[in-house]
Amino acid sequence: MFNETVLKEIEEIKAKYPERRSALLPSLYIAQREFGWLSHEAMECVSKALNVPEAMVRGTASFYSMYKHKPVGRHVIQLCTNISCMILGAEKLVDFIGTRYEVQPGGTSPDNRFSLVIMECIGACGTAPAMLVNTDFHENLSEKRIEEILDKYK
Amino acid sequence: MEKFLLKNIENPDSADINEYVKAGGYKNLSKVLESGPKEVVEEVKKSGLRGRGGAGFPTAMKWSFAMADPKFPKYLMCNADEGEPGTFKDRPILEKNPHLLIEGMVISGYALGSEYGYIYLRGEYPEANDILNAAIRQAYEKNYLGDNINGKGVRFHLSVHQGAGAYICGEETALIESIEGKKGQPRNKPPFPVNVGAWSMPTIVNNVETLSNLPYIIEIGGEAYSRIGSSECPGPKLFSVSGHVERPGVYELPMGISLKDIIYNHAGGIKDNAKLKAVIPGGISTPVLPPDSIDCAMDFVSMPKAGSMLGSGAVIVMDDSVCMVRVAYRALKFFEHESCGKCVPCREGTDWLRKVLERIEYGKGTEGDIELLSDIAEIMSGKTFCPLGDGAAGVVTAMIKHFRDEFEEHIKNRKCSLADSY
Ligand SMILES: Cc1cc2nc3c(=O)[nH]c(=O)nc-3n(C[C@H](O)[C@H](O)[C@H](O)COP(=O)(O)O)c2cc1C
Ligand code: FES
Numbered sequence: 001m002f003n004e005t006v007l008k009e010i011e012e013i014k015a016k017y018p019e020r021r022s023a024l025l026p027s028l029y030i031a032q033r034e035f036g037w038l039s040h041e042a043m044e045c046v047s048k049a050l051n052v053p054e055a056m057v058r059g060t061a062s063f064y065s066m067y068k069h070k071p072v073g074r075h076v077i078q079l080c081t082n083i084s085c086m087i088l089g090a091e092k093l094v095d096f097i098g099t100r101y102e103v104q105p106g107g108t109s110p111d112n113r114f115s116l117v118i119m120e121c122i123g124a125c126g127t128a129p130a131m132l133v134n135t136d137f138h139e140n141l142s143e144k145r146i147e148e149i150l151d152k153y154k
Numbered sequence: 155m156e157k158f159l160l161k162n163i164e165n166p167d168s169a170d171i172n173e174y175v176k177a178g179g180y181k182n183l184s185k186v187l188e189s190g191p192k193e194v195v196e197e198v199k200k201s202g203l204r205g206r207g208g209a210g211f212p213t214a215m216k217w218s219f220a221m222a223d224p225k226f227p228k229y230l231m232c233n234a235d236e237g238e239p240g241t242f243k244d245r246p247i248l249e250k251n252p253h254l255l256i257e258g259m260v261i262s263g264y265a266l267g268s269e270y271g272y273i274y275l276r277g278e279y280p281e282a283n284d285i286l287n288a289a290i291r292q293a294y295e296k297n298y299l300g301d302n303i304n305g306k307g308v309r310f311h312l313s314v315h316q317g318a319g320a321y322i323c324g325e326e327t328a329l330i331e332s333i334e335g336k337k338g339q340p341r342n343k344p345p346f347p348v349n350v351g352a353w354s355m356p357t358i359v360n361n362v363e364t365l366s367n368l369p370y371i372i373e374i375g376g377e378a379y380s381r382i383g384s385s386e387c388p389g390p391k392l393f394s395v396s397g398h399v400e401r402p403g404v405y406e407l408p409m410g411i412s413l414k415d416i417i418y419n420h421a422g423g424i425k426d427n428a429k430l431k432a433v434i435p436g437g438i439s440t441p442v443l444p445p446d447s448i449d450c451a452m453d454f455v456s457m458p459k460a461g462s463m464l465g466s467g468a469v470i471v472m473d474d475s476v477c478m479v480r481v482a483y484r485a486l487k488f489f490e491h492e493s494c495g496k497c498v499p500c501r502e503g504t505d506w507l508r509k510v511l512e513r514i515e516y517g518k519g520t521e522g523d524i525e526l527l528s529d530i531a532e533i534m535s536g537k538t539f540c541p542l543g544d545g546a547a548g549v550v551t552a553m554i555k556h557f558r559d560e561f562e563e564h565i566k567n568r569k570c571s572l573a574d575s576y
Contacts, residue, residue, distance in 0.1 A: 016313045017333075017353075018353050019334065019335075019353055021334060021335035021336075022315075022333060022334055022335050022353075023335065024335030025315070025316065025317070025318055025332065025333075025335060026315070026316065028318070029316065029318070052335070056335075056336075059337060060335060060336055060337055063320060063337035063338060063494075064277075064317075064318035064319055064320050064338075065318070065319035065320065066277045066278075066318040066319035067318055078278075081484075082239040082240075082438070082484070082488060083239055083240065083397075083434070083438055083470060083481055083484055083485065084239070084240055084396040084397050084470055086480075086481075086484055086576065087397055087398065087472055087475075087476050087481075088397070089576075091576045092576070119278070119319075120237075120239060120321065120488050120491065120492065121237070121238075121239035121240065121241070122278045123236055123241065123242040123245050123276070123278060123279065124242060125239070125240050125241075125242055125394065125396035125397075125402070125468070125470070126242055126394060126395065126396050126402040126403045126404065127402070128396060128397075128402075132278065132280075135280035135281070137281065
């Protein structure tokens with residue numbers, strides 16, 4: 001079960017909406033923060049906290065690509081390969097990250113340091129190629145820049 | 155042109171309420187609270203403002219439908235999903251000028267008789283989330299939000315609702331489903347959201363940029379506003395320019411400016427003096443244009459005549475190192491991934507188009523594949539539940555129309571001659 005502080009946080013979110021189910025997306029983010037990913041237990045906690053059937057929680061969670069349905073590494077690299085990034089070399093960067101950090105799209109490196117997620121446009125097309133590492137934007141990427149940046153995430 | 159939407163954003167503290175007020179912020183809200191809600195609607199009507207989310211729907215008309223509905227409460231949703239690839243025009247408002255949006259929303263809420271607003275913010279903008287929440291807190295402290303705004307007894311409450319990475323949630327009825335805690339699958343229309351929207355109540359969905367125009371309309375008056383840019387769709391417009399240009403970025407320019415002017419004057423022309431090959435003018439859902447078609451006015455009325463659409467004003471510029479089959483394939487991979495799965499023509503069509511494009515790009519295309527693509531696109535057109543599938547079909551049709559020889563070459567030579575570029 002969520003602890004008291006988290007339950008209180010969810011109660012506050014619920015109060016912002018006329019119906020409690022509306023707090024589902026924000027509560028899933030909280031569950032992900034607490035458990036690291038949306039495990040069965042994490043979704044059960046959300047279901048109980050909101051009094052929304054578990055099937056609905058799981059159905060909704062499965063629709064959105066930013067919810068993690070398996071454990072992830074310590075840092076999540078979210079690299080965009082949509083068109084503005086692609087034409088400026090993003091696909092080669094996927095290969096580079098793959099070899100240099102031993103992590104494939106959708107996977108996690110053996111040392112559990114990085115997970116790699118391929119993104120659809122993160123709204124940084126003017127400074128492409130771009131990625132988010134956890135919640136930080138990094139732009140104008142090249143192989144060298146990526147090494148400099150990722151070395152800071154231990 | 156004097157900037158309004160992007161005013162002061164060079165100031166590192168532009169997101170702070172004190173800086174915003176110092177630069178004249180929230181005075182338009184105070185002005186409106188003196189004159190009354192009817193005057194706001196009147197000014198918006200005179201301004202000719204059209205929605206900046208992509209469809210260009212006249213804002214005053216949308217509002218009037220919601221206002222004619224006797225049901226209360228009414229909800230005001232700001233669409234900050236900004237998911238259309240190539241688009242990053244709302245981001246500077248959200249991150250650097252959040253109080254402009256908040257002021258615009260309070261003014262709109264007051265005009266509409268809505269006391270509750272939500273900003274549906276894409277999950278991919280974590281920084282904007284922090285900035286908006288901080289700005290909202292400040293606005294509550296200074297009494298620009300709350301139960302007694304400016305001491306005038308006016309109520310408006312605002313909060314941010316974070317999306318979680320689904321492009322389709324930018325479609326207004328999917329956005330509403332999502333805020334209700336469901337999968338983001340579009341609803342049947344009618345009933346329209348202005349009558350039956352979030353929690354079954356009248357709901358007005360407007361884009362970030364649309365709502366951010368409100369303070370400006372109040373400041374200079376609807377009539378003066380209507381004289382900026384194109385007569386049929388006036389006002390300032392944000393264009394996000396990316397790809398092979400010297401100076402990519404967001405530009406605030408009058409609506410109706412020529413696409414060529416945006417690329418060659420404002421964005422500094424093609425990067426490294428390379429040869430221009432193609433331009434996607436309004437985000438990847440809009441049909442591609444060849445170089446000889448870019449002398450067109452960027453507004454909602456002129457662009458369809460030029461063979462494309464204004465969309466979100468996201469200009470993607472491509473030089474001749476780019477393979478158009480590759481671009482079409484990448485676009486369809488996106489649409490396939492983002493199709494919500496509700497209707498068959500879109501769910502199956504995007505998957506099928508992607509498969510055929512993939513095999514052409516990787517040298518496995520066969521004779522008849524181009525005709526097959528055209529057939530699938532035609533079958534999808536006009537038969538999908540929402541415009542996502544239509545957009546996907548239109549992308550493929552335009553690519554074949556303008557770059558057919560490249561498709562043929564891939565099939566004939568059994569390879570992509572530009573494959574090394576990727
Ligand atoms: C697939 C799809 C995605 C959309 N994405 C967005 C978006 O990210 N932001 C947006 O403002 N409008 C988006 N729209 C348009 C909205 O449905 C709606 O028309 C708009 O938010 C209305 O606001 P406006 O009248 O101010 O333009 C999208 C539409 C479709 C069909
Ligand atoms: S295309 Fe990569 S950030 Fe937009």
